[in-house]
Amino acid sequence: MLLWAAQRVSAMVLALCVAVHLVTIVYATQGGLSAAEILGRTRGNAAWLAFYSVFVLAVAIHAPIGLRAVLGEWLGWRGWGREVLLVLFSIFLFATGMRAVLAVFR
Amino acid sequence: MQEFEVPRHPSQTVLDVVTHIQRHLDPTLAYRFACRVGMCGSCAMTVNGVPRWTCRTHVDKVIRNDRMEISPLKNLPVIRDLVTDMREFFDKWHRAKGEFNGAKSRQDDFENVVPQSENRKMVDAGIECIGCGVCYAACDVVAWNPDYLGPAALNRAWTLVKDVRDEKTLERLRAVAGDAGCHSCHTHMSCTERCPKHISPTAGIAGLKRETLKALF
Numbered sequence: 001m002l003l004w005a006a007q008r009v010s011a012m013v014l015a016l017c018v019a020v021h022l023v024t025i026v027y028a029t030q031g032g033l034s035a036a037e038i039l040g041r042t043r044g045n046a047a048w049l050a051f052y053s054v055f056v057l058a059v060a061i062h063a064p065i066g067l068r069a070v071l072g073e074w075l076g077w078r079g080w081g082r083e084v085l086l087v088l089f090s091i092f093l094f095a096t097g098m099r100a101v102l103a104v105f106r
Numbered sequence: 107m108q109e110f111e112v113p114r115h116p117s118q119t120v121l122d123v124v125t126h127i128q129r130h131l132d133p134t135l136a137y138r139f140a141c142r143v144g145m146c147g148s149c150a151m152t153v154n155g156v157p158r159w160t161c162r163t164h165v166d167k168v169i170r171n172d173r174m175e176i177s178p179l180k181n182l183p184v185i186r187d188l189v190t191d192m193r194e195f196f197d198k199w200h201r202a203k204g205e206f207n208g209a210k211s212r213q214d215d216f217e218n219v220v221p222q223s224e225n226r227k228m229v230d231a232g233i234e235c236i237g238c239g240v241c242y243a244a245c246d247v248v249a250w251n252p253d254y255l256g257p258a259a260l261n262r263a264w265t266l267v268k269d270v271r272d273e274k275t276l277e278r279l280r281a282v283a284g285d286a287g288c289h290s291c292h293t294h295m296s297c298t299e300r301c302p303k304h305i306s307p308t309a310g311i312a313g314l315k316r317e318t319l320k321a322l323f
Contacts (some may be wrong), residue, residue, distance in 0.1 A: 001318055004289035073250035074286070 003065050010062035017055040042104040049105045056097030064090040107175075108132070120160035120168065121149050124176060134314055137188040144302065147238030149186050152177040157243040159302045179243035184310065195239050195256065202259040202287070203278040208271045217271045221250075228268045232261045232310050234303045241297035241307055253286040257297035257307030264310030267317055279318045288314040 040046050064086040071077045071086075098101055110127050121139055128135040144162040151160050153168050154175050168174060182190035191248035210217065219226055241257035242248055248256050255263075261283045264274045282288050291311045298306040 001289055001321075002281040004315070005319055005322075069290070073247070078285075 003068070004034060006061050007065040009063075010058040013054060013058040014062055017051070020051070021055065039104060043106065045105070049101065052101040053098065056101055057095060059097060060090045060094035063093060112258065113248070114165065118165045120151070120153050120158070120165060120174070120176065123165060123174070124151075124160060135188070136186040145236070147236040147240075150179055150238045150240050150243070152179055152243065157239070157240040157300055159238060162302060163323075167201045179239055181243050181245065181248045182239065190239070192239055194236070195258070197241050198236075198255045198259040199262055201281065202255045202263040203274060204259060204262040204266065204279045206266060206272055207274040209273045210271070219270060221245075225270055227267045229265045229312065232265045232305050232307070233259055235305055236303065238302065240302060244296040244300040246294050247290050247292060248297060251285070252289060253283075254290050255282065255313065256288055257301075260314060261305060261307040263312040264307075264313050266313065269299050275317075276321060279314070279321050282314050283318045 033082050067089065068082065068086050110131050112123050112126050112131075115122070121142060123250065124135070130183070131283070137149070139161065140146040142149070142161045146258075147159065149158060152162060153176075154170065155159065156168075157179055158168075158304045159305045160176075166173065175239075176188065177213050178184045178188045178284045182192060182195060185191050213275055219225075221230075235258055239258070239259060241261075247254045247259055248301050260282055266276050267278055272278075284290075291308070293308055293312070295306075295308045298308045301307065
């Protein structure tokens with residue numbers, strides 16, 4: 001139940017985040033910004049840090065819950081081993097995501 | 107899989123075909139039926155891959171190249187030929203707390219239920235289920251997750267959750283939440299597509315998701 005609610009809420013957050021993310025990418029590349037110029041705008045920008053931190057958190061919540069259903073329904077894997085793997089997967093998503101976010105912030 | 111040649115007749119139903127086979131071609135054929143007019147829900151089978159009431163399905167509607175494949179309902183253990191064991195299907199109604207639990211006795215006055223009230227309209231939309239198992243056989247989630255309560259049991263729980271006379275709402279919501287309950291529904295809507303009574307268990311399941319969430323606060 002709580003997992004279901006968490007997945008729905010994270011999906012709402014992701015819908016907004018993905019839209020903003022894609023529009024930003026298209027805008028940044030169409031405008032001919034160089035990598036250095038992009039970094040110049042993201043470094044030290046708390047708003048971008050906050051936005052992408054929320055994005056990463058939503059991914060780390062949303063993806064493992066979806067994968068949980070896939071593992072259960074397609075592979076019939078429902079034991080505690082599945083839950084452990086998914087917690088590790090969530091931590092992996094969050095860690096690698098935040099690493100990227102911090103890399104363009106610092 | 108056995109093959110039989112059956113003569114065609116006007117307005118012939120799939121149940122007529124099965125009955126012809128049993129009476130004239132293979133007396134050992136086991137199948138289940140009772141009313142033959144779409145009231146009892148016992149003659150459901152898989153016809154050309156689709157779960158249907160055989161008594162209410164005209165051969166004209168489903169036959170392809172003069173051939174028709176009839177098999178037992180999916181997602182249920184087969185007892186013999188076209189007969190399935192429906193124990194698990196009905197046990198799940200029980201697990202979903204599908205029994206009415208009123209607080210009043212026969213000494214009390216009748217509850218005044220307004221037919222036009224929002225709650226009652228929602229109950230009415232799902233109340234005509236006769237437990238034929240067509241939705242259960244059509245459901246992908248039941249096929250993938252044998253513990254899943256299924257559309258019929260959840261629809262039953264929904265009609266009781268919305269029944270103002272029932273006192274066990276919280277217990278019922280607890281019973282239908284989680285991996286075996288409404289939260290596993292992927293909204294494929296096969297149950298709604300196939301229900302011969304044109305009930306939408308999907309709508310009831312969505313309602314249960316909302317009610318369980320509301321019950322948290």
